[in-house]
Amino acid sequence: MSSEERRARVRALAKINLDLRVLGRRADGYHELRTVFQTISLADALELCYRPGRRCRIEVESEPVIADNLVERAAVLLARRGGLRGEVRIRLEKRIPIAAGLGGGSSDAAAVLLALPVLAGLRLELAQLIEMAAELGSDVPFFLCGGRALGLGRGQEVYPLPDGPAAWALIVVPAEGISTAAAYAELAPALTRVSPGRSIIEFQSWLWSQTLGPAQISETPSNDFEAVVFRRRPALLRLKRQLLAAGAQSALLSGSGSALAGIFPTRRRAEQAGRGIGARVEVAALVSRARYQGWWRRWLRPHLSAGRRWPPQSRYSR
């Protein structure tokens, strides 16, 4: 095997949840969900270097430094289960706010699962990547394909949904984050109050309205974390109201928070709305699956074999 270094610069996109229902606690301690994930253009940057070799060495550098980095765990999992050997160096530049419900850590992990096999010439099928992704975290499998997707189970079971019309998100990022595990723990006592059956029916109705058009069915999206999170952090409810007053088509907590996402039909409207909000804001486009996968092919192009298979296939594999 040649020992030349192979490099790629990729991005790990953030997600928002366009709707999120938590139905109840499962026997494995996780919570059963119904959600709609959507990739947005806000992203972390990763630089990956790979040098073929017999021994496996993994080095991760991150700015800022993150304890128990999912990037490193993803690379280690590829070494243990995907046959990865050689020298790996990854530099992560965080831009997605942490503990905001925007899936930054999960997306970083999925980016490693997509990029490293291509650089290292590993032939891995989507099913193998989904299995490894689900082991790393509930939100990781979604980022293997991106776009808009239905998430079931603990969120790790993902199915494609049609893209919506072009839209922009105004992301409001409160200074203080929220730990996902803590948010679920706080939600648990409230779960018995709403019947899961009713919640599933409302979720279906909302999802149909997204495809058939709001003219045919009128439904507003919902995030079950809002009730508990807004009770403890009333400032977040005020931010949601501010987004709606500024003309957002919908405004919802993302995941378990603390970020909120307002949806606007144009970038200009989102930017205008952002000027009046007294907190950190980011304007991001909703990114379709075709665009997501097109970007990924572009970032990895020098290392790809011909063909349009997904996940992208390496030109180094034999």
Ligand code: C5P
């Ligand atoms: O799967 P992940 O490691 O991202 O989840 C972080 C934590 O969030 C879990 O340890 C669990 O406490 C909680 N969680 C949950 N139900 C889910 C997803 C996450 O209770 N569906």
